[in-house]
Amino acid sequence: xxxxxxxxxxxxxxxxxxxxxxxxxxxxxxxxxLRLQQVNDRVWYAQGEAALGSSANRNFISNAGVVLxxxxxxxIDALGSPALAQELITxxxxxxxxxxxxxxxxxxxxxxxxxxxxxxxxGAQVVAHRAAKDYLQSDTARLRLxxxxxxxxxxxxxxTRLVPAGRxxxxxxxxxxxxxxxxxxxxxxxxxxxxxxxxAERAGVMFAGDLVFRGRIPFVGQADSRQWINALGELIKxxxxxxxPGHGPISREPVADLQFTRDYLVYLRQAMAQAAANLEPxxxxxxxxxxxxxxxxxxxxxxxxxxxxxxxxxxxQQGGKGxxx
Numbered sequence: 001x002x003x004x005x006x007x008x009x010x011x012x013x014x015x016x017x018x019x020x021x022x023x024x025x026x027x028x029x030x031x032x033x034l035r036l037q038q039v040n041d042r043v044w045y046a047q048g049e050a051a052l053g054s055s056a057n058r059n060f061i062s063n064a065g066v067v068l069x070x071x072x073x074x075x076i077d078a079l080g081s082p083a084l085a086q087e088l089i090t091x092x093x094x095x096x097x098x099x100x101x102x103x104x105x106x107x108x109x110x111x112x113x114x115x116x117x118x119x120x121x122x123g124a125q126v127v128a129h130r131a132a133k134d135y136l137q138s139d140t141a142r143l144r145l146x147x148x149x150x151x152x153x154x155x156x157x158x159x160t161r162l163v164p165a166g167r168x169x170x171x172x173x174x175x176x177x178x179x180x181x182x183x184x185x186x187x188x189x190x191x192x193x194x195x196x197x198x199x200a201e202r203a204g205v206m207f208a209g210d211l212v213f214r215g216r217i218p219f220v221g222q223a224d225s226r227q228w229i230n231a232l233g234e235l236i237k238x239x240x241x242x243x244x245p246g247h248g249p250i251s252r253e254p255v256a257d258l259q260f261t262r263d264y265l266v267y268l269r270q271a272m273a274q275a276a277a278n279l280e281p282x283x284x285x286x287x288x289x290x291x292x293x294x295x296x297x298x299x300x301x302x303x304x305x306x307x308x309x310x311x312x313x314x315x316x317q318q319g320g321k322g323x324x325x
Contacts (some may be wrong), residue, residue, distance in 0.1 A: 030112035032060060034079075034087040036087055037250070038096065042180070042203035044095065045244045046079070046088055050216040050298045053080055053111055053148070058155045062111040065207045065244050067200045071178030072101035075124070076198050076207040077246070078115035081155040085115025089122065100124045101177060104184065105165065106209025106246065107192040108132040110144055114156060116163035127175075128165035129186055129194035136162055151191050171244055173226040187211060187235075190228035191221075197235065206240040206254070214257050216249030216299040218264060220307040225265050225314065264294060268311045285312065 036044040044066040054060035059080030066088075072140040073092055079085050092100060103119045105128040106112060116126055135141050141162060148156040173184045179202040188195035191210045198207040210219070211231055236258050243254040251257040275285030286308055294300055 004298065010254065024166075028065045032057065034060065034084060034091060036066065036088075036091045039205055039244070039250060040203060041240065043200065043205045043244075044068075044092075045250065046091070047244070047249060048080070048111070048247065050247065052302070053152055055152055055155065058084055059111055059114065059148070059152050062113075062246055063212075063248075064088055064207075065198070066095075067180060067182070067203055067205075068096055068098070069178035069180040074100045074175075074177060074182065074200075075100055075103045075119065076244075077106055077112040077209070078103050078119055080111040080114050081152065082115055082118045082160060083155050085118035087111070088115070089118060102127055102175075104128070104196065104198050104207075105132070106196045106198070106207065107188075107194050108135050108141075109192065110148060112209070112314055113163070114148070114160055117161060118165075120163055124221070125167055126163060126165045127169065127184075129188070129196055130168040130170050131188060131194035132192075133164070133168070162220070173310060174272060187231040188227070190220045190231040191218075191223045195231065199238075199240070204241050206238075206243045207219075208235065208243050208245050210246035210255075212243060212245035212248075212251070212257060212261055214245040214251055215297075217294065217297050217303045218261055218305070219303055220265070220268070220310055222310065225269055225311060226251075226318070229262055229265050229269075232258050232265075236262070267293070268308055269315065272308060272312040272315050276312050282309055282312050 032049055034046050036046055038044050046064045048058050048061040048063055051057055051061055053061050054122060062077065062080060064079050065076035073096060079088055089100065100119065102125040103116065105126060120126060145162060147161065149158065169184065171186050175182045175184065180203065183196045183199040183201060187197050195209060195211055197209065197211065236255055241255045243251045243257065245251060271289045274283060286305065291304065294304065
């Protein structure tokens, strides 16, 4: 069985290869303007592109949610650059004169948090799960920011910094602001250790962060896919009316979209389980796997092989157990 260090560096190598390939694709695309899409009289969201972050798209590849309350605005996730966050702040000002009170961070991946400093500058409180502290203090976070300052310049530059939460939470939390009640559920470790899901009770909308990718293949990375599958099962039981995912358009049939993400993760584990258990070479296992159910989904060509490889490495550590729960 391979060591943890070997697993880490193999995964990092595949991640680097993916980034290089996607970056060239991303630079070819024209930047999409940020606009808020209305869900109902209380909720809006901005939808990023189905692409890798690049200079061309300003790292606008994830979603941000906006919840209006009688005492101010709550934003869910801060987008992928300070300039984008400032555009979001301006757009919010066009729909309400109320101040932005807080930003709830679903997880500390770069495309969701590089805009935090713009919100901090206007006095909004940053709320996140305490498990993100380890990432913020890691070499991974430091190196990712250094790389982004090159790959996503000028939108990420020497003035861009990592912003910690002003309020760290340890588990499920309820926040009441004016006439809205926000149920914040800690679902990690799954996509990340700190995954939060935010349910705006009276608005009737759930913000799922990167537990849900809609209209594209998920990014698995170093996720605990077994726990991610379990977390999706818990969200399916809640039967939400509408979900704003971390990537992709709003889901009005959220159970189906939750199930699709779950099915993809289960299939990855099942496809790689036997190979990992038998120490079969990854390339052979990947080539013999039938990917036809998913190969037409956007980002498959760029993300699926890395997802499969990281799952293969994870299952080596877990003894080749590919079950979904």
